[in-house]
Amino acid sequence: MDFKKNTVDVKDESKLLLHELNENPYKKFNVAFTLMSIIPFLVFFYLLVSKLFSIDILAGDIGLIMLVTLVISLLGYYIGYRVIKKVFDKIIDYAAHAKYRDKLKSEFVAFASHELKTPLSVMKINLTNLGLGILGEVNAAQRNIIGTCQDMIGRMDKLISDMLDLYKIEAGMVKLNVERCDLKRILERQVREFVPLFMKKNINLDEDIAKDEFMVSADRDKIEEVINNLLSNAAKFTPDNGIVKLRLFPNDEFLRFEVRDSGPGISKDRLLKIFDKFETSGIKRESTGLGLAISRDIVELHKGKIWAESEEGNGTTFTVLLRKDLNS
Amino acid sequence: MSDVQSKRVLIIEDSKELVMSLITFLRPHGFVCTAAYDAVFGVSMAHKGEADLIILDLGLPAGGGFFVLENIKNSPATCTVPVIVLTAKPEKSFEDRAIKMGVAAYLHKPFEPEVLLEHIKKVLAT
Numbered sequence: 001m002d003f004k005k006n007t008v009d010v011k012d013e014s015k016l017l018l019h020e021l022n023e024n025p026y027k028k029f030n031v032a033f034t035l036m037s038i039i040p041f042l043v044f045f046y047l048l049v050s051k052l053f054s055i056d057i058l059a060g061d062i063g064l065i066m067l068v069t070l071v072i073s074l075l076g077y078y079i080g081y082r083v084i085k086k087v088f089d090k091i092i093d094y095a096a097h098a099k100y101r102d103k104l105k106s107e108f109v110a111f112a113s114h115e116l117k118t119p120l121s122v123m124k125i126n127l128t129n130l131g132l133g134i135l136g137e138v139n140a141a142q143r144n145i146i147g148t149c150q151d152m153i154g155r156m157d158k159l160i161s162d163m164l165d166l167y168k169i170e171a172g173m174v175k176l177n178v179e180r181c182d183l184k185r186i187l188e189r190q191v192r193e194f195v196p197l198f199m200k201k202n203i204n205l206d207e208d209i210a211k212d213e214f215m216v217s218a219d220r221d222k223i224e225e226v227i228n229n230l231l232s233n234a235a236k237f238t239p240d241n242g243i244v245k246l247r248l249f250p251n252d253e254f255l256r257f258e259v260r261d262s263g264p265g266i267s268k269d270r271l272l273k274i275f276d277k278f279e280t281s282g283i284k285r286e287s288t289g290l291g292l293a294i295s296r297d298i299v300e301l302h303k304g305k306i307w308a309e310s311e312e313g314n315g316t317t318f319t320v321l322l323r324k325d326l327n328s
Numbered sequence: 329m330s331d332v333q334s335k336r337v338l339i340i341e342d343s344k345e346l347v348m349s350l351i352t353f354l355r356p357h358g359f360v361c362t363a364a365y366d367a368v369f370g371v372s373m374a375h376k377g378e379a380d381l382i383i384l385d386l387g388l389p390a391g392g393g394f395f396v397l398e399n400i401k402n403s404p405a406t407c408t409v410p411v412i413v414l415t416a417k418p419e420k421s422f423e424d425r426a427i428k429m430g431v432a433a434y435l436h437k438p439f440e441p442e443v444l445l446e447h448i449k450k451v452l453a454t
Contacts, residue, residue: 109418113416113417113418114387114416114417116416117416117436117437117438118343118346118416118437119345120437120438121343121346121349121414121416121437121438121439122343122345122346122349123438124438124439124440124441125346125349125350125352125353125441126349126352128353128441128442129349129352129353129441132356134352134353134356135352153438157438161418164418177420221420
């Protein structure tokens with residue numbers, strides 16, 4: 001894919017914007033100001049035709065004053081026209097640049113996806129080919145290296161996907177596919193995915209979820225992503241034999257979902273930056289540091305709230321508030 | 329492996345490196361692979377009737393993957409050939425469209441080669 005070749009021109013955007021208006025505002029300005037500027041002449045003509053004064057009057061001082069008045073009036077219209085045209089030029093230019101930037105961002109996402117993910121695929125298959133011994137026998141040390149490379153590719157893939165997701169959200173390119181869904185079911189499904197990981201670390205999962213339905217108007221996939229990120233964090237930071245507590249309950253007009261881990265906790269300084277991009281709490285390096293930033297953006301797109309509370313050495317609690325579905 | 333032995337797989341993908349890697353991966357499993365590097369050539373290869381399965385990229389030069397898919401699915405000669413999409417396009421709308429058009433599987437790059445193999449075997453077994 002040739003990224004540059006596909007790039008739209010900002011001048012084209014200006015033309016498109018003007019086209020979208022269905023009329024040429026510059027022509028309308030011209031007509032409006034021309035009409036306005038002939039008003040003094042029309043008044044003068046009317047006075048003459050109505051014989052309210054004779055043409056001789058123009059020969060004296062009054063004539064000079066009238067001439068000066070007409071010139072000033074025309075000058076005023078001209079300056080007014082220039083000012084309005086300049087303001088309009090700026091508005092069109094600003095809007096065209098904004099549209100141009102959006103298109104560039106959209107092109108960049110498509111470009112980055114293709115140009116980064118295809119080479120990753122090639123590396124992944126070739127490592128698999130090596131690991132399977134298709135290209136010759138592999139010893140244990142070589143297999144170990146192949147495994148490390150495969151892990152790194154997995155991490156790069158996650159980083160690229162997270163960066164593109166965040167980029168799209170921040171560029172306003174994400175449209176929520178809102179539907180009425182049961183938050184409890186979404187949570188249960190995500191929890192099921194994490195059970196093997198929790199079991200592997202012998203983490204005790206303590207669920208406090210009422211039997212009611214918890215209906216929200218939300219984009220199911222996006223909310224799943226938020227819950228997945230929070231559970232993934234909890235699994236990562238909770239030590240072996242630790243506890244992860246999940247709570248889901250109504251809270252006024254919101255549904256409140258909490259994930260509490262028994263990890264090392266986060267210092268007050270770091271807690272302030274926990275939802276920032278590339279913030280990895282300085283503890284676990286396998287994180288892309290984008291999951292919480294994405295989660296925050298998704299929750300905010302849903303007009304909800306997300307925050308973290310923590311005490312060093314005493315675990316961390318992430319809380320998400322999502323508005324209840326009004327029909328529930 | 330015997331039920332898929334010598335099955336012909338047409339890979340329509342513009343990355344020559346990916347095509348070569350896929351061929352290296354699939355050949356030991358008994359598949360006979362051919363390749364096309366753009367949409368038009370891909371359609372022409374598919375119409376030659378030499379494929380039991382098509383692996384299709386969506387971001388193709390000369391028309392794109394959906395051009396290939398439309399041609400394959402709208403032609404009586406090729407409409408029954410199963411298609412597995414391999415794509416770097418993250419948009420859900422592409423996936424929905426492809427599934428609606430009857431693709432057998434839709435995998436995002438970078439995919440797990442074993443997962444692709446499983447899909448190929450499953451599709452060819454049915």
